[in-house]
Amino acid sequence: MKKLIQDFELVKYEELNCEHYVLDIKANEPLPEILPGQFVNVRVDNNNSVFLRRPLSIHNVDYDRNVIQLFVKRIGEGTKSLGELSIGATVSVVYPLGNSYSIPKNSKAVLIGGGCGVAPLLYLSKCLHEAGNEVTTILGVRSSYDAVGLEAYKPYGRILVTTEDGSEGEKGYPTQHSVLENENFDYSFTCGPEPMMKAVAAYSDANDVTCEVSLENTMACGFGACLCCVTDTKEGNKCVCTEGPVFNVKDLKW
Amino acid sequence: MVNLEVKLKDLVLKNPVMTASGTFGFGEEFADFIDLSQLGGILVKGTTRYHREGNPYPRMAETPSGMLNAVGLQNKGVENFCNDIYPRIKDYKTNVMVNVSGSLVEDCVETATMINELDHIPGIELNISCPNVKEGGMAFGTSCASAEEVVREVRKVYKKHLMVKLSPNVTDITSIAKAVEGQGADSVSLINTLLGMAIDAETRKPLLSTVTGGLSGPAVKPVALRMVWQVAQAVNIPVVGLGGIMNAKDAIEFILAGATAIQIGTANFIDPQVSVKVVEGIKEYMIRHQVSDINDLIGAINLK
Known part of the structure; x- marks a missing residue:
C-alpha cells in the first residue's frame, strides 16, 4: 500500500x-x-x-x-x-x-477494548460486519462516565460494557464478561492496556480462539525507518509500525 | 541555473544533500514520499559483519527539540545486505553508500571487503561513533590510536570512497579528524549522536532500556555546527556536516561553516519529504543571494 x-x-x-x-x-x-x-x-x-x-x-x-x-x-x-x-x-x-486485523468471513468475532484501546475497534466492527461476520464488542471502562460513543457500534453488531464500579453493564473487567463464558467465538480482536490484552490472549488460548492484538509502542517515524518501536517476537525484533501494529498473539513472546 | 554539484574527492554528488544512516532505512522506506534520484546520496542503515538484534524496547525517548535513541545497530548482517538488499537498491539514481559498523577491527575489515565488491556502491561511511553498542563502536572514535587502527586496516581493503563518521563525545574532535585523515580517509562526516539520557520522574525509571542513548535533532545543531567549523579548518579532506538539520537554512549554515555536503537525519522522521525540500531551498537561497556555484559557499562564513 x-x-x-x-x-x-x-x-x-x-x-x-x-x-x-x-x-x-x-x-x-x-x-x-x-x-x-x-x-x-x-x-x-x-x-x-x-x-x-x-x-x-x-x-x-x-x-x-x-x-x-x-x-x-x-x-x-x-x-x-x-x-x-x-x-x-x-x-x-x-x-x-501499519498492517491490519484479519477480516474472516462468516465467523463469530469478539472485539475487546479497554480505555483508549477502543480506538480501532469501531472501524474493525464495521469491516467485520460488512464481511458477513457476527460481531460482539465488549468495551471495558472505569465507570458509566467513561462509557461514551456506544451508539456508533450498534449498526454493526452487539455492544456490551463492563465497568469497574458496576455503574453500567457488568461489573469487572471486559475479560470477565459473562458472554465469554456463555458463548463460543472463532476470533478475538483486542486493543488496550497490556494486562488486559494478555488476559484476552489467555482466554483465547484456553478456548481455542484465534487472537489478534494491536500494540502501541512509542515510535519516531511510523514507516519502518527508525527501528525504535520494536517488539520482541518469536522471530526476533519486529517493527510495530510496519510488521504490526496487529500481531497474532502466537507470534509474540507472551 | 545554479550549480549544485559538489565533489567528495572523486565522488561526485549532484547536490550536497545526503540522508543520514539510521534515519533513512535502505531508501525504500521513503520511495512512496520522494524521488530518491533528486538526492546527492543516501547512507543506508548501519551494517555489521553479523546479524544483530539491537537493544530491547524501549529504544526511543522524545526530548526538548530532539530525541534519544538506543537502537543498537539492529541489522541482518553484511551477507544479507549483499544478497537480499543490494539487488533491490543498486539501481537507485543516486550515490548509495553503506554505513559500516562493528565492535572489532576484523569485523569492519571483513564487512568493508565484501562491500568493496558491489559495483553500484561508490563508497562506505565507516562508523567509529555509535554510542549504543556495548562492546565498542564509539570506542574506536574516542581515541586517536584506535581510530587510526580501524581506518588503517579498512583502508587496506577498501578501494572506493572511504568516509569516516566521527563521534562528538570527545574532548577534541579535530585530533580524531586529523588522525583518520592521516590513515587515508577520503572524507569525514560529523556528528554522530551525543550521549544523553532521560528519566521519568514519576516512575523513577530511565526512558531507555539501555539507560543512556544518542541525542539527535535540533537540540544538537549548535554543537554540530561548531565541530564542523573546527574540523573543516583542521583537515584537508572534505567534511560532511550533520546534526539537527531541519531545513535549507540549517543546511546552508553547515556549508558556510565548511561542510562540502550535508546529511539530513532525524528530520526525515517528521517530514519524509524534507530532504528534497532542502535541495529546493538551497537553490532558492543561491538565487536570492546571486550565488551561481554552491562550491563558492563552502566555508564562506564571514568572520569580519
Whole structure:
C-alpha cells in the first residue's frame, strides 16, 4: 500500500469527557483504501515542545466525505495540543500506516477494548460486519462516565460494557464478561492496556480462539525507518509500525 | 541555473544533500514520499559483519527539540545486505553508500571487503561513533590510536570512497579528524549522536532500556555546527556536516561553516519529504543571494 503525506482539515471536534475526544479530519481528495487496525502519524504544529509526530489509531473512515475519525486520549503535551486545534486548522498526516486485523468471513468475532484501546475497534466492527461476520464488542471502562460513543457500534453488531464500579453493564473487567463464558467465538480482536490484552490472549488460548492484538509502542517515524518501536517476537525484533501494529498473539513472546 | 554539484574527492554528488544512516532505512522506506534520484546520496542503515538484534524496547525517548535513541545497530548482517538488499537498491539514481559498523577491527575489515565488491556502491561511511553498542563502536572514535587502527586496516581493503563518521563525545574532535585523515580517509562526516539520557520522574525509571542513548535533532545543531567549523579548518579532506538539520537554512549554515555536503537525519522522521525540500531551498537561497556555484559557499562564513 502506498503511503501518503497529506494536509487534512480539522472539520469536527467532539469532547467525549475530560480525558477523551474525537477528531474528524478531512482530506482534499479521495481517501486511499484504509484497513482496520491501521494508524495515522499526525504532526502537532501548535505546540513547539512537541517534536515528533503522534501515532493515532483510525477510529472510523467515511469514504463518501473523505473523512477519517480519530479517537484520542489526552496523555501528554501532544494529545493535549491536538485537542486544542480550531475547526478549519490544517493537520499534516502520514498514512495509512501499519498492517491490519484479519477480516474472516462468516465467523463469530469478539472485539475487546479497554480505555483508549477502543480506538480501532469501531472501524474493525464495521469491516467485520460488512464481511458477513457476527460481531460482539465488549468495551471495558472505569465507570458509566467513561462509557461514551456506544451508539456508533450498534449498526454493526452487539455492544456490551463492563465497568469497574458496576455503574453500567457488568461489573469487572471486559475479560470477565459473562458472554465469554456463555458463548463460543472463532476470533478475538483486542486493543488496550497490556494486562488486559494478555488476559484476552489467555482466554483465547484456553478456548481455542484465534487472537489478534494491536500494540502501541512509542515510535519516531511510523514507516519502518527508525527501528525504535520494536517488539520482541518469536522471530526476533519486529517493527510495530510496519510488521504490526496487529500481531497474532502466537507470534509474540507472551 | 545554479550549480549544485559538489565533489567528495572523486565522488561526485549532484547536490550536497545526503540522508543520514539510521534515519533513512535502505531508501525504500521513503520511495512512496520522494524521488530518491533528486538526492546527492543516501547512507543506508548501519551494517555489521553479523546479524544483530539491537537493544530491547524501549529504544526511543522524545526530548526538548530532539530525541534519544538506543537502537543498537539492529541489522541482518553484511551477507544479507549483499544478497537480499543490494539487488533491490543498486539501481537507485543516486550515490548509495553503506554505513559500516562493528565492535572489532576484523569485523569492519571483513564487512568493508565484501562491500568493496558491489559495483553500484561508490563508497562506505565507516562508523567509529555509535554510542549504543556495548562492546565498542564509539570506542574506536574516542581515541586517536584506535581510530587510526580501524581506518588503517579498512583502508587496506577498501578501494572506493572511504568516509569516516566521527563521534562528538570527545574532548577534541579535530585530533580524531586529523588522525583518520592521516590513515587515508577520503572524507569525514560529523556528528554522530551525543550521549544523553532521560528519566521519568514519576516512575523513577530511565526512558531507555539501555539507560543512556544518542541525542539527535535540533537540540544538537549548535554543537554540530561548531565541530564542523573546527574540523573543516583542521583537515584537508572534505567534511560532511550533520546534526539537527531541519531545513535549507540549517543546511546552508553547515556549508558556510565548511561542510562540502550535508546529511539530513532525524528530520526525515517528521517530514519524509524534507530532504528534497532542502535541495529546493538551497537553490532558492543561491538565487536570492546571486550565488551561481554552491562550491563558492563552502566555508564562506564571514568572520569580519
